[in-house]
Amino acid sequence: MNVVCIGAGYVGSVTGTAFAAIGHQTTIIDIDPKKIEQLNGGKSPIYEPGMEQLLPALIGKNLFATTSFEAVAEAHVVFIAVGTPSKEDGTADLGYIKLAAQKIGRELSKDRFTVIVNKSTVPVGTTELVASLIEEASGFEADEHFTVVSNPEFLREGYALEDVFFPDRIVVGTSSPQGLQVMRELYHNLIERVGYDQLSERLPFLCDRQTPKAIYFETDPKSAELIKYAANAFLAVKISYINEMARLCEVLGGNVLAVAEGMGLDTRIGKKFLQVSSGWSGSCFPKDTAELLATSQKYGSEMMVVKAAVASNESMHMYVVEKVIRQLQSLNGKRIGILGLTFKPDTDDARKTQAAAIIQKLVELGASVSVHDPQGMAMFQSLNSHLPIVYCHEPLDTGTRADAVILLTHWQEYQELDWAAMHSLMRRPYVLDTRNFLDSARLKAIGFAYEGLGLATNSLTLAGDGVMGG
Template sequence: MNIVCIGSGYVGSVTGTAFAVLGHKTTVIDINQQKVDLMNSGKSPIFEPGLDELINKYIGNTLSATTSYKVVNDADVIFIGVGTPSKEDGTADLKYIKLAAKSIGENLNPNRFTVIIDKSTVPLGTGDLVSSIITEVSGLEVEKDFAVVSNPEFLREGYALEDVFYPDRVVIGTTNEKAKIVMRELYSNLIERANYEELSKDFVFDYNENAPKTIYFETDIKSAEMIKYASNAFLAVKISYINEIARLSETLGANVLDVAKGMGLDSRIGSKFLQVSSGWSGSCFPKDTAELLVTSQKYGNELSIVKAAVESNERMHHFCVEKVHRELKSLNGKNIGVLGLTFKPNTDDARKTQASTIIKKLIDLGANVKVHDPQGMDMFKSLNPDLEIQYVESPEQVAVNADALVLLTHWDQYLNLNWEQVYNLMRNPFILDTRNFLRELPLSSLGFNYEGIGIGIKEQVKNKQPLFI
């Protein structure tokens, strides 16, 4: 098929590249010439492990990039993968969706049936909005000349390529029979994993012939739109819950690591998203929970559980600051080093991260803050220009004369630091590990005052395993 992906951001670049790898002629459209030039030179416009290599191999073959919407005229399928940032009231700003729909309408071919796919995370009813804009601009008839489909993305940053080639499920929202046929054909190579053993030689992950079969699920467009929001909100609730259990465990002397492991052994609960942190953040959960919550309130059906999860998450950010405050007493003039600015490892995404909230609170309490992140410092600085912090090039520099180190993002680089050197650089060897990531290191024997979250005891019993599996 001829595929067009509008937007070269996280969704568009990964989706477009994946379908090019699967043999479809794919063109990525972006109004940013610099991003287009990057792709056409074989480089990824975003940081995602393995994406550079795939773009470099397929660009000029089945993959290309342009700023022109003229390629829409030849498209069988058009993905809309533009940003949907939050407004001040928490609702999604659809200005980029509307611009994309208008441009599609201006270039749509009246002589072929085209499927337009909302791939971005969009509020319920966006499919109808896109349809009406294209109808008005093009003069064509929806459901007859074109159809709009919801096909939400479920990509984890840092693992996006594995997720796009081995998804748990593919959700398709449409009642148009012609669109269903197109979508089934579009995804057939992915569902059947056609030629994966050969293709996977270019992947950053191993070919897995025993991976669970991808479930292809068809529903109506509004239900598909809701599935994305409901899924992210549920995961946010789950993270907030285990973080609350961590706070209570710390108070009562229990070990949340064992609590979470014991919970996860229950197949009804599962072990995923039971990892303690300083709170969920990033470009998806805060935005999606806010949109869903505001919508529920607007229509008189407030999602009280989602509301509680949002409030609990904010409490977790402050809880981490309180732990530093409790250790150092007054923070006036204290030097705090922060390791990690992105919401998770293996991404440069520093949008709406826990780091911005925690660092601001530390500064408000009088602390001097140094920060390091392997990939996210440029984005974090551009998004938080008013934060008076010092950006350093190595994690060791964060430790110089520090009264405390706070680990927020569990990059492998931090696990492999020369911790003896770090100890000698610090003024006061206190470490707050908000991910319980460094707990297996012999930090106490080096002289560090180490604290995790929800551990409840100073010295950990390492490598606990169940007696019977």
């Protein structure tokens, strides 16, 4: 098929590249010429493992990138994968969606039936909105010359290519028989894993034949639109729950790692998303919970559980700051190092991260903050230019004369860091590990006062000079 992906961000660039890899003639369109230039040079506009291995062999052959919408006229399927940021009231800003719909409408051809796919996370009713906008711009009638389908994405940043090639489910929402047929044909190669052998040299994970085939689920457009919001909000609730349990463990002397493991053994619960952190963040959970909550309130059916999860998450960010205050007392004049700015490892996405909220509070309390992240510093700085912080090229530099180092993102390189060297650099060797990720026994043996979240074994007595109280 001829496939067009509008948007060269985390969803569009990965989706377009994957469809090209399995044989579809694919064009990625974006209004940002810099992203298009990167793609045409065989480079990914976003950091995502595997993209740099795939792109050079595809670009210019059956993968193309452009700022022009002309390719829409020849497309069988057009994906809309643009941003839907939150407005001040929590609802999704559909400005980019509307612009894409209007541009698609101007380029549609009567010579072929075109399926327009909402891949972006959008509020209920957006399928109908996009259809009406395309009708206005094209003069064509929905379901006669084109149809609009809801096909929400379920990609995890850092594992996005794996999630495209090995999805656990594909959700398609449409009432159009012709639209359903086109979507079935489009996803056939992914579901049946056609062409994976030829790609496995570049992407070794494609050799995996144990992963079950995707469940292909068809429903109506409104239900499909709700599924993505419902899933993300549920996961946010689950994370907020285990984070609150970590706080209770600290009060009662329990160990949240054991509690989470025991909970996860219950097949009704499962062990995923029971990892403690300084709070959920990133480009999806904050935005999607805000939209779902705002919509539920607007229509008089407030989702109180989601509302509580949002409040709990905000308090978790501040709980991390409170733990530092308990150890250092006043933060005025203190130096604090931050390891990790992205909301998770293996991505450069630093939008709406827990780091932004925590660093903001530390700065307000008078601390000097130095930060490091392997991939996310450029984006974090562009989004948080108001924060007077020091960006370090090396992670060890965050510890120079520091009174505390806080690990916020569990990048593998932080586990492999020369912590003995870090100890020698710090003024007070205190480490707060908000992911319970580091080797606590090793750090304590070096002489660190190590503290995690929800651990009964938290010990803050320094070996040696006792700079800090126990």
